[in-house]
Amino acid sequence: MTATRKLAGLAIFLLAVFVLVPALIAATGRKDLYYTLTSVALLSIASAGVWLTFYIGRINMGQGAFALMGAYVAAVLVTRYGMSFWWTLPAAGLFCALASLLIGLPILRLRGVYFAMVSLVLTEVTRLLALAVPITEGAKGITNIPLPGAISLFGITLVPDFSTMENPRIAFYYLAVTLMVIAFAAMYRLVNSRIGHICMSLQQNEELASSIGVNIVHLRLIAFAISSFLGGVSGAAFAAVTQSVYPSSFTVTDSVNFMLNCFLGGLGYVFGPMLGTLTLYFGWNLLFQTGEFQLLIYSSVMILLMLVLPNGLLSLGEGRRKG
Amino acid sequence: METILQIRDLTRRFGGLTAVNNVSFEVREKEILSVIGPNGAGKSTLFKLIASFLKPTSGEVLYRGERISGLAPHIAARKGVVRTFQETTIFRNMTVRENIIVAHHLRSKASLAGFFFGTRAAREDERAFGESADEIIHFLNLDDLAREKAKNLPHGHLRALGIGIGLATNPAVLLLDEPFAGMNHDETHKAVAMVRRLRERGLTVLLVEHDMPAVMKISDRIVVINFGQKIAEGTPLEIQNNEKVIEAYLGAEDEAIGM
Numbered sequence: 001m002t003a004t005r006k007l008a009g010l011a012i013f014l015l016a017v018f019v020l021v022p023a024l025i026a027a028t029g030r031k032d033l034y035y036t037l038t039s040v041a042l043l044s045i046a047s048a049g050v051w052l053t054f055y056i057g058r059i060n061m062g063q064g065a066f067a068l069m070g071a072y073v074a075a076v077l078v079t080r081y082g083m084s085f086w087w088t089l090p091a092a093g094l095f096c097a098l099a100s101l102l103i104g105l106p107i108l109r110l111r112g113v114y115f116a117m118v119s120l121v122l123t124e125v126t127r128l129l130a131l132a133v134p135i136t137e138g139a140k141g142i143t144n145i146p147l148p149g150a151i152s153l154f155g156i157t158l159v160p161d162f163s164t165m166e167n168p169r170i171a172f173y174y175l176a177v178t179l180m181v182i183a184f185a186a187m188y189r190l191v192n193s194r195i196g197h198i199c200m201s202l203q204q205n206e207e208l209a210s211s212i213g214v215n216i217v218h219l220r221l222i223a224f225a226i227s228s229f230l231g232g233v234s235g236a237a238f239a240a241v242t243q244s245v246y247p248s249s250f251t252v253t254d255s256v257n258f259m260l261n262c263f264l265g266g267l268g269y270v271f272g273p274m275l276g277t278l279t280l281y282f283g284w285n286l287l288f289q290t291g292e293f294q295l296l297i298y299s300s301v302m303i304l305l306m307l308v309l310p311n312g313l314l315s316l317g318e319g320r321r322k323g
Numbered sequence: 324m325e326t327i328l329q330i331r332d333l334t335r336r337f338g339g340l341t342a343v344n345n346v347s348f349e350v351r352e353k354e355i356l357s358v359i360g361p362n363g364a365g366k367s368t369l370f371k372l373i374a375s376f377l378k379p380t381s382g383e384v385l386y387r388g389e390r391i392s393g394l395a396p397h398i399a400a401r402k403g404v405v406r407t408f409q410e411t412t413i414f415r416n417m418t419v420r421e422n423i424i425v426a427h428h429l430r431s432k433a434s435l436a437g438f439f440f441g442t443r444a445a446r447e448d449e450r451a452f453g454e455s456a457d458e459i460i461h462f463l464n465l466d467d468l469a470r471e472k473a474k475n476l477p478h479g480h481l482r483a484l485g486i487g488i489g490l491a492t493n494p495a496v497l498l499l500d501e502p503f504a505g506m507n508h509d510e511t512h513k514a515v516a517m518v519r520r521l522r523e524r525g526l527t528v529l530l531v532e533h534d535m536p537a538v539m540k541i542s543d544r545i546v547v548i549n550f551g552q553k554i555a556e557g558t559p560l561e562i563q564n565n566e567k568v569i570e571a572y573l574g575a576e577d578e579a580i581g582m
Contacts, residue, residue, distance in 0.1 A: 194438040194449070197417075197425045204414045211374070211408070212492050213400035213429035222435070 041176035046234035047261040047273035049227035057203035062119030064255035065126035070232030071239035085148035096232030130247035141246035266312020324351040333382035344551040374406035375399035403495035410481040415474040426491035499530040
């Protein structure tokens with residue numbers, strides 16, 4: 001793709017997300033869509049993290065753990081220590097990144113299904129931890145988290161206090177999509193820079209990568225930390241949107257979904273997890289009408305898609321361009 | 324000539340099996356030294372020990388007087404001792420050029436964060452890597468295949484690519500793992516010429532190989548191992564006339580033909 005086409009694509013995307021979607025929602029009056037799309041945007045950030053761990057050749061089913069961790073860190077910081085929501089976003093991300101370094105050091109040497117299993121267990125352990133540790137307040141969770149406050153710089157209010165808004169959902173939508181755009185822009189840059197190429201070398205052959213001097217242990221940790229950072233930020237923002245967090249806010253199902261989002265969108269494409277999250281979230285909700293058959297149809301379609309499109313939805317575009 | 328690698332009393336046991344037993348020899352700067360031996364003699368284990376892909380049970384490998392055995396492979400590579408693999412070990416889903424560019428890792432002056440933000444040092448690195456990769460591709464006669472995905476490469480070229488990946492790290496010592504295995508007469512001939520040109524680039528080459536005629540043609544010196552032990556060391560001529568070597572090889576052959 002040429003540079004101009006890329007720029008045009010970016011402009012259309014930003015226009016759609018920041019202008020067209022809100023305009024469409026205003027025109028149709030479907031205000032509930034804001035909440036749905038906010039969720040999609042935030043979940044896609046966590047999925048982007050999972051995608052990066054796929055990129056270094058690890059099947060990561062532990063992102064739910066970090067989203068939950070991030071949500072709790074943010075909730076505790078806001079409710080107990082009165083920290084501003086805006087600071088809790090990076091704080092939650094960094095907390096999760098640090099935690100992932102400690103956890104990753106022993107488990108990242110595992111490969112394939114072994115890493116997948118351990119990371120899956122990690123999600124469950126985190127949920128149980130949230131039930132047991134006093135600071136998370138057990139099963140009743142942390143509720144009544146205040147809405148984000150204002151951001152002002154030199155006395156000028158950049159973002160108004162969410163609680164003074166008529167409809168904070170719109171504000172949350174803008175917040176979520178802004179975070180999503182930043183996360184994916186960073187990811188795009190990462191993958192297209194030398195770091196991405198080295199991550200790719202790791203995915204394809206770790207022995208060969210170490211023979212050319214790549215510190216594979218180091219690089220795996222960096223990728224896992226970035227992934228968990230995104231999971232933490234996503235969880236923290238989720239806690240603010242729902243104003244609550246429970247041990248069941250992110251479970252094994254979510255961890256699996258983060259992974260499926262990547263599969264569905266395409267593991268070879270940076271924007272795969274975004275498209276995957278959107279499709280999966282809406283697909284699941286659309287199937288709600290089928291009642292008891294929801295899960296059956298959903299799973300069958302997923303299996304079929306993986307068989308027919310092993311490289312994800314975005315590989316469709318590629319085929320056309322080649323042919 | 325100066326000694327560049329010293330292999331000292333190297334031993335490696337796997338459970339009750341001693342794969343490499345008390346092997347010592349030296350590699351001199353800019354020589355081509357081959358390690359040969361019958362099947363199962365412990366060549367591969369020795370190779371991995373020298374490349375730091377395996378930790379020795381006892382003994383050590385010194386590179387310019389510095390111990391490299393027992394360290395992680397990427398540290399040995401950083402010091403200048405780099406191994407190649409047999410043909411299937413390449414970055415399959417990258418093009419030939421991408422394979423070689425990514426292998427320039429050790430030469431980068433910019434940090435990983437620098438590459439993310441596109442600093443001047445990083446852009447300078449990228450440019451230098453591109454140029455160097457093109458030079459290596461030309462050196463290996465892979466120009467026509469530079470944009471081809473590595474997994475689509477024919478066999479002979481895969482091995483050249485493997486050597487190219489090794490060259491990109493700018494090593495002092497290149498360890499080649501059976502560079503002539505599975506090649507026909509013509510291909511071997513070309514590969515032998517290529518290994519010679521590696522030495523002309525200033526490299527020291529240590530190779531582990533099966534193919535006797537090729538080894539005799541190419542090596543300055545040869546180390547022969549059998550049952551994990553060094554049984555002979557010398558010039559090709561000396562090796563050809565060495566009683567123990569003849570015995571080891573003929574013995575193996577006799578067994579193979581059922582005598």
